[in-house]
Amino acid sequence: xxxxxxxxxxxxxxxxxxxxxxxxxxxxxxxxxxxxxxxxxxxxxxxxxxxxxxxxxxxxxxxxxxxxxxxxxxxxxxxxxxxxxxxxxxxxxxxxxxxxxxxxxxxxxxxxxxxxxxxxxxxxxxxxxxxxxxxxxxxxxxxxxxxxxxxxxxxxxxxxxxxxxxxxxxxxxxxxxxxxxxxxxxxxxxxxxxxxxxxx
Numbered sequence: 001x002x003x004x005x006x007x008x009x010x011x012x013x014x015x016x017x018x019x020x021x022x023x024x025x026x027x028x029x030x031x032x033x034x035x036x037x038x039x040x041x042x043x044x045x046x047x048x049x050x051x052x053x054x055x056x057x058x059x060x061x062x063x064x065x066x067x068x069x070x071x072x073x074x075x076x077x078x079x080x081x082x083x084x085x086x087x088x089x090x091x092x093x094x095x096x097x098x099x100x101x102x103x104x105x106x107x108x109x110x111x112x113x114x115x116x117x118x119x120x121x122x123x124x125x126x127x128x129x130x131x132x133x134x135x136x137x138x139x140x141x142x143x144x145x146x147x148x149x150x151x152x153x154x155x156x157x158x159x160x161x162x163x164x165x166x167x168x169x170x171x172x173x174x175x176x177x178x179x180x181x182x183x184x185x186x187x188x189x190x191x192x193x194x195x196x197x198x199x200x
Contacts, residue, residue, distance in 0.1 A: 019168065021114055021141065023061040023179040027107045028054055030067035030086065031097050031119030031126050035076040041120060041148045045200035048079055050146040050172040051118045053194045055085040057176040060190045064107055068097040070125060095125045098132035114139040116175055118146035123158035130167050141168045143175055 016022075030051055038044040058065050067089045069078055078089060090100045097103070107115075115138050117130050126147050133140045142162060149155040163169055170178075173195050180191045 021116065021175065021178045022181070023063050025112055026114040026116060026141075026179065027064040027066060027103075027112050028058045029097065029103070029115050029117050029119070029129070030055070030065070030078070030082060031117060031129055032068060032070040032075075032121075033078050033082050033119050034069055034072065035079050037070070037075055037120045038079060040150050042150070042152075043148055047118075047120070047146055047148045048081060049197075049200050050143065052081055052085065053197065054116070054118060054143065054146060054172055054175060055082065057179060057191055057194055059085070060187050061179045063179055064110065064112060066100075066103045066107075067119075068092055068100050068103075068125075070095070096128035096132045097125065098129060098136070104133070104136070104138075113137075114141065116141045116143060116170070118143050120147070121149040121154070122147045123149050123154035127158040127162055130162050131165055134166050139168070140166070141170050141175070143172050144169050145171050 033048065033051055038048065041047065055065060065086060067078060067086045069089050069091045071093055072091050077083060078086065083089070090103070092099050115133055117126055117140060119126050126142065130140050130142055142159070144159060159169060176191050176194060180188055182188065
């Protein structure tokens with residue numbers, strides 16, 4: 001039996017929740033997923049795998065993507081499997097990616113107002129970026145399985161702190177299906193395949 005869209009055009013639908021991400025209004029930000037930083041982070045293989053799946057889903061669904069690198073001359077470049085999926089990556093010395101204003105200015109000019117944040121480390125560059133974005137009026141999401149820190153206490157505490165400040169916590173798979181929105185399309189098949197991958 002062939003796949004078919006689940007949405008019925010002959011029935012009234014509820015309005016889409018403003019809490020949900022849509023592909024055409026969301027940017028995916030990869031913060032400092034660099035080799036030397038990831039070396040000391042538990043679950044690093046899972047984090048990289050989840051960021052890679054989000055990047056692949058973003059390409060399928062037309063979600064804007066960007067990345068940053070923290071002091072790459074000392075802390076190395078973004079890991080190869082992610083770097084090859086990204087364009088030019090600006091570097092920074094400040095922990096918050098908010099200093100890379102051209103990313104967010106460009107996204108805002110394109111009508112984006114949501115950002116899904118991933119990367120390293122949860123309690124430093126990820127959290128400072130997320131809080132700066134909230135303060136600048138963005139609706140901010142963090143994929144909790146695509147961020148990490150050296151210590152669990154830092155990871156968990158910063159997730160709670162971000163959530164209390166208005167950041168929406170989500171997961172890789174939830175984000176992919178949110179962007180996709182409907183089953184039965186060619187894009188859905190690719191997103192479903194990403195969801196079915198076996199993780200590290």
